[in-house]
Amino acid sequence: MKILYFHQHFSTPLGSTAIRSYQMAQKLIARGHEVTMICGSYAGGDTGLKGPFKNNKRIGVVDGIKVIELKLHYSNDDGFIRRTLVFLAFAAQSIFLALRNDYDLLFATSTPLTAGIPGIFSTWMRHKPFVFEVRDLWPELPKEMGVIKNPVILGLMNVLEWTTYKSAAALIALAPGIADGICKRGISRGKVTIIPNGCDLKIFGNKDIEPWRPKGVSKDDFIAVFTGTHGIANGLDAVLDAAAELKKRGNNHIKIILIGQGKLKSALVKRAQKENLTNVIFLNPVDKGKLAGLLAASDLGMQILANVPAFYYGTSPNKFFDYIAAGLPVLNNYPGWIANLIEEHKCGFVVEPDNPAAFADALEGAARNKDQLKKMGDAARKLAEDKFDRDMLSDQFVDWLENHSRVC
Numbered sequence: 001m002k003i004l005y006f007h008q009h010f011s012t013p014l015g016s017t018a019i020r021s022y023q024m025a026q027k028l029i030a031r032g033h034e035v036t037m038i039c040g041s042y043a044g045g046d047t048g049l050k051g052p053f054k055n056n057k058r059i060g061v062v063d064g065i066k067v068i069e070l071k072l073h074y075s076n077d078d079g080f081i082r083r084t085l086v087f088l089a090f091a092a093q094s095i096f097l098a099l100r101n102d103y104d105l106l107f108a109t110s111t112p113l114t115a116g117i118p119g120i121f122s123t124w125m126r127h128k129p130f131v132f133e134v135r136d137l138w139p140e141l142p143k144e145m146g147v148i149k150n151p152v153i154l155g156l157m158n159v160l161e162w163t164t165y166k167s168a169a170a171l172i173a174l175a176p177g178i179a180d181g182i183c184k185r186g187i188s189r190g191k192v193t194i195i196p197n198g199c200d201l202k203i204f205g206n207k208d209i210e211p212w213r214p215k216g217v218s219k220d221d222f223i224a225v226f227t228g229t230h231g232i233a234n235g236l237d238a239v240l241d242a243a244a245e246l247k248k249r250g251n252n253h254i255k256i257i258l259i260g261q262g263k264l265k266s267a268l269v270k271r272a273q274k275e276n277l278t279n280v281i282f283l284n285p286v287d288k289g290k291l292a293g294l295l296a297a298s299d300l301g302m303q304i305l306a307n308v309p310a311f312y313y314g315t316s317p318n319k320f321f322d323y324i325a326a327g328l329p330v331l332n333n334y335p336g337w338i339a340n341l342i343e344e345h346k347c348g349f350v351v352e353p354d355n356p357a358a359f360a361d362a363l364e365g366a367a368r369n370k371d372q373l374k375k376m377g378d379a380a381r382k383l384a385e386d387k388f389d390r391d392m393l394s395d396q397f398v399d400w401l402e403n404h405s406r407v408c
Helices: 020-030 080-100 113-126 140-145 151-167 176-183 237-248 265-274 288-297 309-314 318-325 337-345 356-368 370-387 390-403
Strands: 002-006 034-042 057-062 065-074 105-109 130-134 170-173 192-194 222-227 254-259 280-283 300-303 330-332 348-350
Touching: 002 020, 002 080, 002 113, 020 034, 020 065, 020 390, 034 080, 065 080, 080 113, 105 113, 113 130, 113 151, 130 151, 130 176, 140 309, 170 176, 170 390, 176 192, 176 309, 222 288, 222 318, 222 356, 237 254, 237 265, 237 280, 237 356, 254 288, 254 356, 265 280, 288 318, 300 318, 318 330, 318 370, 330 337, 330 356, 337 348, 337 370, 348 356, 356 370
Parallel strands: 002 034, 002 105, 034 065, 105 130, 130 170, 170 192, 222 254, 222 300, 254 280, 300 330, 330 348
Antiparallel strands: 057 065
């Protein structure tokens, strides 16, 4: 089967961002399918293509995947208008490719919601089967976060969401709340499956990884690490609040590492400098191999989000799965399905949102009790192996696409 795969933010493991689409494409190829990946140029990502752009795109084969990279640069640091224009430009060029290319099935993954537009045109105009993967519920999430308030824009996004879901032969949700949100739009539960983000067990937790610690961190310091975007959704001021609480208590041996980029990073750095939070260290993103080395030297992974109810069951955070793959206990600061997993499998700590004292207490408790921490880390790795092995989940992914390779 020939699959036209749309992911605007696609990256290989050479980049510093999520590689779900790369791994899923690899499994499709291993099962005998051909994959053409359509993507943009994502800051922090690496498509594997190095040549010059010609006619605003470059084309090549990367690890068996035919990659068509459109010359559309996108960064989480961009403003709302800039990001919207890039989303629309990608959708417009994707429609053209969906109408011109030869394929048997079109697959598209969000975000953004506009990623599904080529699938709508493919189904309506070429009668091709279309499978849509929903990573975040739009417009529900940006509406709850207050990022989008204009009722006209929200109305148009609601129409696009409904049309995309109705046009798809099948849908993949990355979290339980996302599946529920899809079904609330009138989609049959039989058309929806849940395949969460997974654990790259061959990258993280590998015994051959060389651990490393950032400059300024001693071998006796306790490291709590956050990996990922420093944006509005991530609510990283909660981490700085906890760091300030630790400083007030005179605790200097717990070091908090924030590695990544994002719209709010510069503001977070300025705040840490202003408050003299020397227990917080900011690092730029690194590739997956280098990140694995940092996690191998860390004691705890932090799963942090802003206190927005839509996040509780409606996200599938990559960093959580990287942490447990690396055998790290996880500190989580919001309720929901991830918190439930941590408590059920005894692989970390759950603290209530917006409570710096409880956050600091959990960090100090983890640092004091290394035996308990070791048991939690072992439980985290077992959870990764038993329930979230990327190889197992990618088999489920391919099965779902193969079973819905005809228009329903």
